[in-house]
Amino acid sequence: MGNGEGIRAPNGKLAEVQRLATALAARVRYAQLVGRPVYDAQITALVSAARLMDAEHATWPPMVEEVLTELAKSLESGDPSPEEGDGP
Numbered sequence: 001m002g003n004g005e006g007i008r009a010p011n012g013k014l015a016e017v018q019r020l021a022t023a024l025a026a027r028v029r030y031a032q033l034v035g036r037p038v039y040d041a042q043i044t045a046l047v048s049a050a051r052l053m054d055a056e057h058a059t060w061p062p063m064v065e066e067v068l069t070e071l072a073k074s075l076e077s078g079d080p081s082p083e084e085g086d087g088p
Helices: 011-034 040-055 062-076
Strands: none
Touching (some): 011 062, 040 062
16 A cells, blocks of 8 residues: 555645645635635535545544535525635
């Protein structure tokens, strides 16, 4: 196996995923607060990071959990919060 740990990610790499996901979630939160668009690519990246953390049995950072929960609620209610597109 490549990393000596089977298919599991090393702790350092998982910590980096958590750090980057938190930074992206903070950026999404800021965009929501100031009325800027939230792009599909940002949502996709957050969901992908959350799935990776789930696969590794790692907890989501609080900011990631909060932002994803709010995005899910807005999608359930039909709120058009996220903007179409994939730019920053």
